[in-house]
Amino acid sequence: MPPVTINEEETILGVRRIVKRIGATRADLIPVLQAVTNEFGFISQPAMEELSALMNLPTKEIHSVATFYRMLSTQPRGRHVIQFCESAPCHVVGGREVFATLKQALALEPGQTSPDNKWTLLTTSCLGVCGMGPVILIDTDMYGNVTPEQVKEILSRYE
Numbered sequence: 001m002p003p004v005t006i007n008e009e010e011t012i013l014g015v016r017r018i019v020k021r022i023g024a025t026r027a028d029l030i031p032v033l034q035a036v037t038n039e040f041g042f043i044s045q046p047a048m049e050e051l052s053a054l055m056n057l058p059t060k061e062i063h064s065v066a067t068f069y070r071m072l073s074t075q076p077r078g079r080h081v082i083q084f085c086e087s088a089p090c091h092v093v094g095g096r097e098v099f100a101t102l103k104q105a106l107a108l109e110p111g112q113t114s115p116d117n118k119w120t121l122l123t124t125s126c127l128g129v130c131g132m133g134p135v136i137l138i139d140t141d142m143y144g145n146v147t148p149e150q151v152k153e154i155l156s157r158y159e
């Protein structure tokens with residue numbers, strides 16, 4: 001077994017705290033994975049291995065759940081995560097143009113993180129505020145009725 005690095009050690013301790021707080025049954029897996037993503041930005045391989053031992057679940061199963069849900073991540077994410085609603089109601093009120101502008105401004109495609117680790121761009125299905133479409137969620141900030149012209153100004157709020 002390779003030596004454990006300090007970061008891995010912190011991850012393992014953090015994972016143990018999270019499991020102790022939330023629980024170790026199969027039904028706890030998604031909330032636990034969400035908490036690990038929130039705390040560390042992503043679910044690393046050492047985190048999955050520790051969860052496997054603590055929750056008595058195969059690492060493979062944890063990996064499949066972690067890669068199935070968009071709110072979870074097995075890859076490091078940027079400091080700001082942008083989720084763009086790609087569902088039809090937002091799409092038909094100008095979402096396509098807003099998304100094109102967003103991708104161009106960030107020089108990113110969905111699923112990518114910028115080289116400086118500032119941004120991760122994701123698409124999402126309906127965020128539940130269709131009357132405000134097109135909708136962009138940046139971290140926990142929701143922007144509605146977004147036009148292509150507003151994209152740069154919205155991004156500049158995170159300078």
Ligand code: FES
Binds near residue numbers: 086089125129131
């Ligand atoms: S379709 Fe975009 S928020 Fe519902």
